[in-house]
Amino acid sequence: MVLGGGGFLGTNLSRRLLARGLRTGAFGLRCPFRADLPGLAWHAGDFRDPAALAAALPGYEIVFHLIHTTVPFSANLDAGRDLTENVAPSLRLLDLCRDLGGRRVVFISSGGTVYGAATQLPTPESAPTNPLTAYAVSKLTIEKYLALYENLHGLDYRVLRLPNPFGPYQVPTKGQGVIGALISSARKGEPMTIWGDGSVVRDYIFVDDVVDAMEAAMADASGERVFNIGSGQGRSLREVIDSVERLMGRRIDVRMTAARPLDVPKSVLDAARAEKTLGWRPKTGFEDGVRRTIAWWDSGAAERTR
């Protein structure tokens, strides 16, 4: 059961699970790429609606929790709302899973934000967590509740802390996903605005590699609970823009605006634990991933949204 199965990560994950022949359900407000998900049991519902959520869970052994109603920027505009819309329903999800029993929860957390301005780069899971966004406080609080529910109720869970994933099905509707936004702008010949001068360094990872990690987290029997999933490679936004321009063979009209305090200068994850414990490592080079993302846009798939 993929909560948020209609989103970027959820669509990619659902496709993989379906390709494996697994009984796959998805839950969320919208499922724009349902045509690409034959066989998916789609449950339309609002995560904040306990009854809708309760109806979707029975019959599934693994629950992937990928829903978050905000992005870092929007969460900061109303931290209370972020808490109410995300942490409170996540806690209800844990209560439901506790009551139903026999389920693993795989929670998608944010390696790019929970550490805040990390002093150690690449950043391991053991680094201090000093969030600069309400989004990250919510993600971290849900992680704490997962650990609490394991202690109190034996809840089975894993957490994946992701950096900046990119790839097919990432359409720039929520102001998230700079690579999809760059490709989309380039295709339309429209200008694209970024915050800051393009010097911020991020850890970009191709979505197929993220889905590999999700599959590994589904099966993991180790004593570890929280895993950074990242390339370990830092890349400036300027370099990313250069790569996309080169691979598309066209210039993008990038406009710079004031940097945001919530954007730390540099975020790169140390994924040594995932490699050691899950046997996971990224297989897709950055430019190869960008190439495959461009190919997806060129296939017209983005226009198949419904």
Added chain:
Amino acid sequence: MVLGGGGFLGTNLSRRLLARGLRTGAFGLRCPFRADLPGLAWHAGDFRDPAALAAALPGYEIVFHLIHTTVPFSANLDAGRDLTENVAPSLRLLDLCRDLGGRRVVFISSGGTVYGAATQLPTPESAPTNPLTAYAVSKLTIEKYLALYENLHGLDYRVLRLPNPFGPYQVPTKGQGVIGALISSARKGEPMTIWGDGSVVRDYIFVDDVVDAMEAAMADASGERVFNIGSGQGRSLREVIDSVERLMGRRIDVRMTAARPLDVPKSVLDAARAEKTLGWRPKTGFEDGVRRTIAWWDSGAAERTR
């Protein structure tokens, strides 16, 4: 303005502030020892009621946030409720303080629970936080929001992580405060039930020393934000019972029941940062504190509750 000014810590703090001649207000559901707080501006109100809270804050430069509706045990029975009743209203408090401006928030957190089963003893502020109770998740989440609001909005704050405080005005109504409960049971000649065999080790600190730390946090101009406040001395519950019995000159009928998983075997705080930065250190020896607590009960003050 002391939020929770009618409680154990709040009454002690309010008395001190009034003794200093400071304009002192208090907010909360009840103020049982109001007779001992002449000059206090009492605002009866529910912390979950935004309008009541908003009405209490203007005119005060420092806001002490001491309200929590649960104790560790009760919080675990309904984590969602703990979140809704404590974290959400605390976030509204921060919004109010941001909007009003010019206020410092001193938040009372829980050094005895936010670290969980710490491997480092005494435990410093930099130790990992792995809560075993929803109470501690809530406390920790509020700490994270305070840091976030400083970053986003320049909110001025300090956090004090307390261990097991004891002293006058701690009456055993919420199942919290073993020393007050022991004294009360001894005075009534009633049996007293404890969880486990009395081997759990805690860091007990006399309330006057806690109030010293609160005053220091009010004035602190350092770059530090979070302070452990503790004696650095571990004491088993068995030793505490022995001390109370000896100092009262009577036996207490202590009945043991099954230990609770939420009670870590040992919790002792390292308060070196508070000593270095706030110039704070506890002045009251354990037995001296117990003696003064017994004297308070003997004065009949507990019966003056209204």
